[in-house]
Amino acid sequence: MGYTLDFSVVWHAMPALLWGCVGTLGLAIAGMTLAMLIGIAGVAARDAKAAWLRAVVIGFVEIVRNTPFLVQIFFLFFALPLIGLKLNPTATAIIALGVNGGAYAIEIIRGGVQSIHKGQVEAGYALGLHKGQVFRFIVLKPALRAIYPSLTGQFIMLTLTSSICSAVSAYELTSVAQRIESDTFRSFEVYFSVTFLYLAISWLLMAGFAIISHRFFSYPTR
């Protein structure tokens, strides 16, 4: 076998790969934003009076959580044009990530809302806080603090999952890597390096989230 590893192709392709990282982060941020919107709407509908609405939300969560993301993105890729949404692959990928992340966000946000005791809100009013203050200091901040670890973990998961969007050739790191691979035939070198780019992204995200948590949520609770 006279194969010698040659990482210089990766070095030459570094600008394109770094733009791919930007694409991945953009995909993840857009997907997570949509996921949060679906999550908040879903939590509201999950506890609605109408039984059919509750059933729809529960069904949505179970279906998304028990099928692979790859199948979901293929399904949406063909289903969205049928309902009149003719989108480019990257927009399709954002919707797929949002729908997938939304199902997990519903469960996470629901846990946060349930963690606020009704007595806390009543105590806030008794202390003379007005409605906005009660919502901001007694409901929103502690609820965010409670779900912050799962929410940020979910964001990192979504960032890693976005690599699957290369299957519909959305613009992100893995599809950039696939293009470089097919140009240079250096599969191992390219994918090995890109794996560590992903590792750097998730470590940077983790460090950033830890700093935010330390800045905003490190007050004593009892």
Added chain:
Amino acid sequence: MTPHFGLPEFGFLLRGLQWTVLLTLVAFVGGCTAGLAVALLRTCGHRSVEWSTRIYIGIFQGTPLLLQLFVVYYGLALTGLKLDAFVAVAIGFTVNASAFLGEIWRGAIQAVPRGQTEAAMALGLHYSSRMRDIVLPQAIRISLPATIGYLVQLIKGTSLAAIVGFIELARAGQIVSNQTYQPLLVFGVVGAMYFILCWPLSWWGSRMEARLALAGQR
């Protein structure tokens, strides 16, 4: 003339489903064995060993499964071994499973009350019997919901073997979809098959979690 989605196509999907199940089983059994080793090394008490296993786990948790598969798949090809595609992806999933199961069981081992280990040491039990007879049986109980949760992840994860080209359920779906031009029907059926596989496991896992939480309250 394009064929419609009928019995032969459904049969093809079912054969893909068989490969999905087989791939999951092989990776799960392999991952359990290697994951136990990872968990034991991660809790062995030697600082350098604990740190290296921690980095091992961190790498698998911080990178996409798809890229791990690519690296293992093309890396094995470089070694000159002519491996079957099934063997190559099975190795990839096994390595991934060893890291995730290792981390789950690390948590479970550490969740067993410290007094249990101390009592076992006071009774003069050496490491292997302390682990085998005292700590691990309790840890397995604690870790069961998370382990089942990972099994569901693994079943869904095997769909990524499709991107490397191995014909399991998701790849079979792509092929049938290209032949019949009925992507919504085909991927709907494929999704339903994954759902039938995963949903009972998810349900079982969350029920067990609720029961363990109740037991913990007492």
